[in-house]
Amino acid sequence: MDKTPFAISLAPGSSTADKTGTWRTERATYVTSMPPCSNGCPAGEDVRGWLKHAETEESYEDAWRQIMIANPFPAVMGRICYHPCETACNRGVLDESVGINSVERFLGDEAIRQGWQLPKPAPTGQRVLVVGSGPSGLSAAYQLALLGHSVTVKEAASEPGGMMHYGIPSYRLPRAVLDAEIDRILTLGVEIELDSPVDDLAALMQAEHYDAAFVAVGAQIGKRAYIPAGSTSHVLDAVSLLHSVADEQPPLVGRRVAIYGGGNTAIDAARSAKRLGAAEAVVVYRRTRNRMPASDSEVHEAEEEGIAFRWLSTIDHVDADEVTLERMELDADGFPQPTGTFETLTADSVVLALGQDTDLSLLDGMHDVDVTDGVVRVDEIGMTGRSGVFAGGDMVPGERSATVAIGHGRRAARAVDTWLAGQVAEPQASGPLADFASLNTWYFEDAPRTHRSRLEAVRRSSTFDEVVVGLDAETAQYESRRCMSCGSCFSCDNCFAMCPDNAIVQLGMPGEPYAIDLDYCKGCGLCATECPSGAIAMVPEEI
Amino acid sequence: MTITPRELYQIGTYAAGNRLLDLDQRSVQAHGDRTNSITSGHRACQGCGEVLGARFVLDAAMRACDGKVVVSNSTGCLEVFSTPYPESAWQVPWVHSLFGNGAAVATGMAAGLRAQGRDDIRVVGQAGDGGTVDIGFGPLSGMFERNDDVLFVCYDNQGYMNTGVQRSGATPASAATANTKALGAEPGNIFGQGKDLPRIALAHEIPYVATATVADLHDLERKVAKAMTFRGARYLHVLVPCPLGWRSASHDTIKLARLATESGMFGVFEGERGDVTAVSPIRRQVPAEDYLRLQGRFAHLFGEHPRPDIVARLQEQADRTIARLGLLGAEPHDHTLEV
Numbered sequence: 001m002d003k004t005p006f007a008i009s010l011a012p013g014s015s016t017a018d019k020t021g022t023w024r025t026e027r028a029t030y031v032t033s034m035p036p037c038s039n040g041c042p043a044g045e046d047v048r049g050w051l052k053h054a055e056t057e058e059s060y061e062d063a064w065r066q067i068m069i070a071n072p073f074p075a076v077m078g079r080i081c082y083h084p085c086e087t088a089c090n091r092g093v094l095d096e097s098v099g100i101n102s103v104e105r106f107l108g109d110e111a112i113r114q115g116w117q118l119p120k121p122a123p124t125g126q127r128v129l130v131v132g133s134g135p136s137g138l139s140a141a142y143q144l145a146l147l148g149h150s151v152t153v154k155e156a157a158s159e160p161g162g163m164m165h166y167g168i169p170s171y172r173l174p175r176a177v178l179d180a181e182i183d184r185i186l187t188l189g190v191e192i193e194l195d196s197p198v199d200d201l202a203a204l205m206q207a208e209h210y211d212a213a214f215v216a217v218g219a220q221i222g223k224r225a226y227i228p229a230g231s232t233s234h235v236l237d238a239v240s241l242l243h244s245v246a247d248e249q250p251p252l253v254g255r256r257v258a259i260y261g262g263g264n265t266a267i268d269a270a271r272s273a274k275r276l277g278a279a280e281a282v283v284v285y286r287r288t289r290n291r292m293p294a295s296d297s298e299v300h301e302a303e304e305e306g307i308a309f310r311w312l313s314t315i316d317h318v319d320a321d322e323v324t325l326e327r328m329e330l331d332a333d334g335f336p337q338p339t340g341t342f343e344t345l346t347a348d349s350v351v352l353a354l355g356q357d358t359d360l361s362l363l364d365g366m367h368d369v370d371v372t373d374g375v376v377r378v379d380e381i382g383m384t385g386r387s388g389v390f391a392g393g394d395m396v397p398g399e400r401s402a403t404v405a406i407g408h409g410r411r412a413a414r415a416v417d418t419w420l421a422g423q424v425a426e427p428q429a430s431g432p433l434a435d436f437a438s439l440n441t442w443y444f445e446d447a448p449r450t451h452r453s454r455l456e457a458v459r460r461s462s463t464f465d466e467v468v469v470g471l472d473a474e475t476a477q478y479e480s481r482r483c484m485s486c487g488s489c490f491s492c493d494n495c496f497a498m499c500p501d502n503a504i505v506q507l508g509m510p511g512e513p514y515a516i517d518l519d520y521c522k523g524c525g526l527c528a529t530e531c532p533s534g535a536i537a538m539v540p541e542e543i
Numbered sequence: 544m545t546i547t548p549r550e551l552y553q554i555g556t557y558a559a560g561n562r563l564l565d566l567d568q569r570s571v572q573a574h575g576d577r578t579n580s581i582t583s584g585h586r587a588c589q590g591c592g593e594v595l596g597a598r599f600v601l602d603a604a605m606r607a608c609d610g611k612v613v614v615s616n617s618t619g620c621l622e623v624f625s626t627p628y629p630e631s632a633w634q635v636p637w638v639h640s641l642f643g644n645g646a647a648v649a650t651g652m653a654a655g656l657r658a659q660g661r662d663d664i665r666v667v668g669q670a671g672d673g674g675t676v677d678i679g680f681g682p683l684s685g686m687f688e689r690n691d692d693v694l695f696v697c698y699d700n701q702g703y704m705n706t707g708v709q710r711s712g713a714t715p716a717s718a719a720t721a722n723t724k725a726l727g728a729e730p731g732n733i734f735g736q737g738k739d740l741p742r743i744a745l746a747h748e749i750p751y752v753a754t755a756t757v758a759d760l761h762d763l764e765r766k767v768a769k770a771m772t773f774r775g776a777r778y779l780h781v782l783v784p785c786p787l788g789w790r791s792a793s794h795d796t797i798k799l800a801r802l803a804t805e806s807g808m809f810g811v812f813e814g815e816r817g818d819v820t821a822v823s824p825i826r827r828q829v830p831a832e833d834y835l836r837l838q839g840r841f842a843h844l845f846g847e848h849p850r851p852d853i854v855a856r857l858q859e860q861a862d863r864t865i866a867r868l869g870l871l872g873a874e875p876h877d878h879t880l881e882v
Contacts, residue, residue, distance in 0.1 A: 010629060010630060010631035011631065012631060013579075013632065014629070014630045014631050015583065015630040015631060015632035016582060016583050017630060018584040018630060020586065055553070444553065444554055444557070445552065445553065445554060445557065447551050477551075478551045481551045481553040481563070482551065492554055492560055493559040493560025493569065493570070496573065497572030497760060498559065498595065500587060500592075501583050501585070501587075501594075502582055506575045517583070522589045523589060524589035524591075524793040524794060525792070526590050526797060528794060529794040529795065529797070529798060530797050532554060532558060
């Protein structure tokens with residue numbers, strides 16, 4: 001340096017001797033936060049993770065395996081889930097939410113087509129009983145089998161699947177799809193005993209030497225409201241109706257059917273009645289459409305099929321060929337109040353879809369299991385008051401859906417596993433949420449959603465053929481690529497390119513694409529602002 | 544319902560890189576082996592737009608010319624923060640002489656190379672807006688007129704930031720600087736003065752003129768590469784927001800460049816031999832106010848005694864640029880295919 005004349009020639013890049021990182025008051029740091037989709041998924045799927053795999057054809061199987069970590073029914077749930085993930089999706093703010101559910105179905109169908117299976121784990125020698133083979137029971141059985149436990153499932157009905165088989169009509173869920181996904185669980189070594197109702201759980205566990213039990217018997221009994229009805233009137237409940245249809249012994253419903261209730265079961269019953277030959281199916285609901293608990297897409301499809309709706313109406317009494325309705329009005333709190341105005345509706349039969357109750361008699365011998373309001377109380381890991389007995393699905397408090405049930409099954413399986421090891425499971429903590437404000441959406445291509453096409457209405461009103469058609473490979477990939485990867489780096493190189501100080505190093509390693517060179521990071525925050533997915537945070541330095 | 548499938552690459556070429564695209568479709572800046580023409584340890588402010596602009600331009604030029612680029616640099620921030628004795632942040636052959644003569648030095652370098660028959664080595668002259676539109680304007684205009692084989696790049700941060708934020712011929716109307724205070728009935732820089740150098744350059748009918756910003760990396764790099772396909776005088780004018788002089792947050796530098804183009808306050812176009820040949824259309828139009836509000840130099844237009852009349856005049860300027868260049872409704876670049 002002595003021999004270098006002033007201002008004549010300086011060594012190239014000699015500025016690196018100056019560690020300008022000392023200027024910094026905040027440092028950039030890579031973060032991974034909870035995307036709204038996963039946060040909203042009751043089954044706990046890593047949606048962002050598997051969508052990323054689904055962006056290229058070569059990694060469809062990886063995507064499917066990622067789903068299978070949380071949910072053993074991608075093809076089923078890709079059809080029947082009410083996709084709270086999509087409701088929460090940040091892309092919905094930008095244009096339309098990512099069609100997560102349709103991609104899940106595509107991957108699930110692909111797995112069935114290709115015959116993808118799961119590796120069998122080494123057995124632990126411990127025996128776990130699962131009561132009920134609905135989504136919750138099978139989810140728990142699957143997870144426990146993956147952990148190497150020996151699982152026996154007792155099912156009261158003669159077909160496995162619970163409400164997936166007996167509640168959801170085949171035009172929404174073809175039976176071949178359900179059976180394929182159940183068979184895959186059985187291939188793992190799960191034993192299922194059909195036509196085997198459990199009437200005394202404590203006795204059974206002792207007699208057959210189970211170390212732990214997961215109970216998920218569901219809510220199979222249609223609620224009966226007292227409605228004055230003439231002797232010749234034809235009143236049945238929706239659960240039984242759907243059950244009989246699943247057994248291929250559909251009841252005669254007549255030409256005109258009134259369905260009473262506003263949930264998804266009411267819609268299923270109405271759409272099934274139409275397919276059974278009813279010329280008119282009318283849903284009677286005491287409140288308004290926007291207060292209806294049924295999923296929007298179900299209601300929309302029902303309307304397309306010609307299902308009629310009577311809003312703000314209750315059934316006062318039922319006669320042989322007509323129903324008397326009372327008009328309601330909503331009070332200031334949104335509750336329906338009677339008006340004293342009556343009208344009649346012609347109906348050959350009335351289907352009640354007023355909610356479902358549970359049959360918990362199998363727990364009668366367990367006095368430490370707390371049953372309140374007809375449901376079983378469980379703690380935050382899914383255990384009942386009886387140590388080693390866990391419960392989930394429709395028989396525990398909370399929202400009732402197949403997705404919630406799958407989540408319960410997985411949660412309980414994890415807890416059963418730790419309990420069997422003599423430990424107590426910790427409830428799963430979730431990190432900070434990657435909300436829309438944390439993203440820089442400028443960088444995403446303008447890409448409207450691809451919608452799944454639907455079967456023509458004429459075929460829908462007469463057959464139980466599947467209504468919603470799946471995506472093809474091209475559109476599934478397109479849809480996956482609409483994911484904005486909220487809260488997780490997806491290697492776009494923006495930080496690397498836009499650092500004025502070259503303080504970002506490309507590592508190119510999976511899960512760790514970049515590092516920050518704190519010798520030179522001045523803490524300007526450009527990388528964080530220009531990160532499309534909100535995966536960089538500025539953290540104050542201790543000064 | 545009809546579905547029109549289309550190849551989608553999530554971020555396309557809006558972001559610097561994209562793991563779904565081939566490496567050659569990603570920006571030069573996304574390449575791990577980029578030149579880093581100006582490297583770490585320089586003393587530019589936090590969030591400096593100019594150092595980004597310089598690295599973007601020179602790395603792209605190095606790639607386009609197989610690493611054979613020599614650079615002349617006028618006095619200014621870029622020169623001062625990159626070469627405090629005894630250090631240099633440059634990793635390309637680089638020379639500084641005076642404030643006003645950057646273009647003349649580049650002319651001389653080009654002449655020298657021509658005399659040696661070295662047409663493989665390309666010359667880039669670079670300066671801030673002061674060294675381009677004011678102090679260095681005479682040599683630059685001469686360089687254009689003689690059609691010397693130089694790409695001259697102006698990094699426009701709209702003022703003399705190095706010496707304490709004084710007004711230049713590129714400072715926008717109403718902006719407060721050290722010598723255009725936000726005082727009186729017409730606060731800040733007055734309306735009706737200043738120079739639009741890209742249009743002046745275009746009027747010289749040189750082979751290639753383009754504007755760009757640090758917010759659209761692919762566009763900027765493409766223009767540098769395109770400029771290198773021409774021989775003769777070429778001019779590239781790059782908007783580089785300045786957190787110090789604009790009194791903006793250091794993390795908003797690129798966002799401000801983006802808002803400048805999306806509001807029409809800065810028009811992005813390219814032209815050949817006197818005619819505009821292409822423009823970068825506005826993708827999501829915003830009012831000029833969105834751009835102005837993030838900058839302390841325009842703070843006197845908002846706040847306790849707001850001046851909506853002046854904001855409206857600035858909006859009129861933006862509307863005029865939008866109309867002149869046809870920035871609305873033009874065909875957008877295809878960000879899925881553009882290389």
